[in-house]
Amino acid sequence: MQALVLVGGRGTRLRPLTYETPKPALTLVDRPFLNYMTEWLGRHGVEEVILACGFLPDEMRSVLGDGEPGGPKLKYLVEEETLGTAGAIRFALDHLDERFFALNGDVLADLDLTALWKQHEETGARATLGLYKVEDSSSYGLVDIDEDGQVLQFSEKDPDRTGPGLINAGTYILEREAIAEIPPGREVSIEKEFYPSITGKGLYARELEGYWMDFGTPERYFDATWDILEGRIQTEVVTNSDGVHIAPDAEVDPNATIGPRAVIGPGVKVGPGARVNGSVLLDRSEVGANATVEASIIGPGVNIAAGDTVGDEVLGKNQVGEVINA
Numbered sequence: 001m002q003a004l005v006l007v008g009g010r011g012t013r014l015r016p017l018t019y020e021t022p023k024p025a026l027t028l029v030d031r032p033f034l035n036y037m038t039e040w041l042g043r044h045g046v047e048e049v050i051l052a053c054g055f056l057p058d059e060m061r062s063v064l065g066d067g068e069p070g071g072p073k074l075k076y077l078v079e080e081e082t083l084g085t086a087g088a089i090r091f092a093l094d095h096l097d098e099r100f101f102a103l104n105g106d107v108l109a110d111l112d113l114t115a116l117w118k119q120h121e122e123t124g125a126r127a128t129l130g131l132y133k134v135e136d137s138s139s140y141g142l143v144d145i146d147e148d149g150q151v152l153q154f155s156e157k158d159p160d161r162t163g164p165g166l167i168n169a170g171t172y173i174l175e176r177e178a179i180a181e182i183p184p185g186r187e188v189s190i191e192k193e194f195y196p197s198i199t200g201k202g203l204y205a206r207e208l209e210g211y212w213m214d215f216g217t218p219e220r221y222f223d224a225t226w227d228i229l230e231g232r233i234q235t236e237v238v239t240n241s242d243g244v245h246i247a248p249d250a251e252v253d254p255n256a257t258i259g260p261r262a263v264i265g266p267g268v269k270v271g272p273g274a275r276v277n278g279s280v281l282l283d284r285s286e287v288g289a290n291a292t293v294e295a296s297i298i299g300p301g302v303n304i305a306a307g308d309t310v311g312d313e314v315l316g317k318n319q320v321g322e323v324i325n326a
Contacts, residue, residue: 001045002097003072005037006088007105008054008079013217016316017299022056023216024105025063027282029228029237029245029263032063033215035071036108036228039235041101042071044113050095051105052088054079086190089174090182097176104170108215108224110234111208117173119149119206126178126202127195130171132212137165140214141191143205151203154195166205169212178202218297218314225280226261256287271306 024034067074120128247266271289288306
């Protein structure tokens with residue numbers, strides 16, 4: 001079984017963290033973000049994951065390699081130009097099975113993909129969308145279906161339609177023959193062009209239970225971090241008795257105060273009297289003696305000087321933290 005993951009975006013909403021690191025390779029708690037997706041896919045029988053890359057593909061490959069031991073193998077395809085969500089899938093056509101999963105690369109989820117695959121087979125669909133129920137659907141693609149799961153209407157981010165609804169969760173099963181109908185070599189949106197074009201012609205959907213998040217902003221980065229630490233996603237992460245993750249090679253002074261809610265990454269140093277709460281310290285960052293870090297993401301190599309206070313900040317790789325109070 002095979003999955004194509006669309007990872008060509010620049011992750012602009014997560015800047016400055018993503019200036020030099022593509023979002024799929026960005027560390028989330030104790031591993032690259034994409035590893036959560038491949039772990040999830042592997043639980044549902046996926047053996048190969050093709051990454052449709054665009055932004056910093058070499059950096060992505062250096063971080064993700066060939067995949068995690070025992071998990072799906074990774075294969076990289078690099079777009080030379082922007083082709084959109086459907087165009088990227090069409091670009092990968094020669095590498096795809098007759099039937100495959102396709103997913104947006106910014107989805108952190110633990111949905112029942114096996115149930116989605118089963119329905120796809122039973123209905124003889126050309127494309128099947130995974131749907132997720134949210135309380136405010138105005139920022140998402142809203143999907144109306146009949147009792148058999150056939151899509152009646154596909155409204156991509158319609159501000160006139162608000163309130164609870166079933167949204168496009170960026171998780172699909174596609175038939176290769178359907179994708180072959182997309183004109184090659186041009187930018188095509190799967191949400192705005194392809195799905196509307198096959199509505200009533202083999203487009204189905206299914207509401208899926210479980211966990212789902214569009215992982216794309218600093219706020220959602222925090223939400224995802226705490227959800228992982230607090231066990232709302234099926235994965236294994238080492239935490240201490242306070243629910244804090246501290247990498248084995250991190251150096252935390254015994255007189256520092258860590259948490260509630262914190263991630264201390266590999267090679268991080270936290271000095272005596274320092275306080276870190278509601279924050280993530282990424283690889284090799286340092287917090288000096290008596291410094292305070294609150295509600296912030298501190299990027300790799302960032303040094304928070306002794307006595308400084310940093311709050312509500314997102315600092316990219318090797319940036320200097322703004323001093324709120326000294």
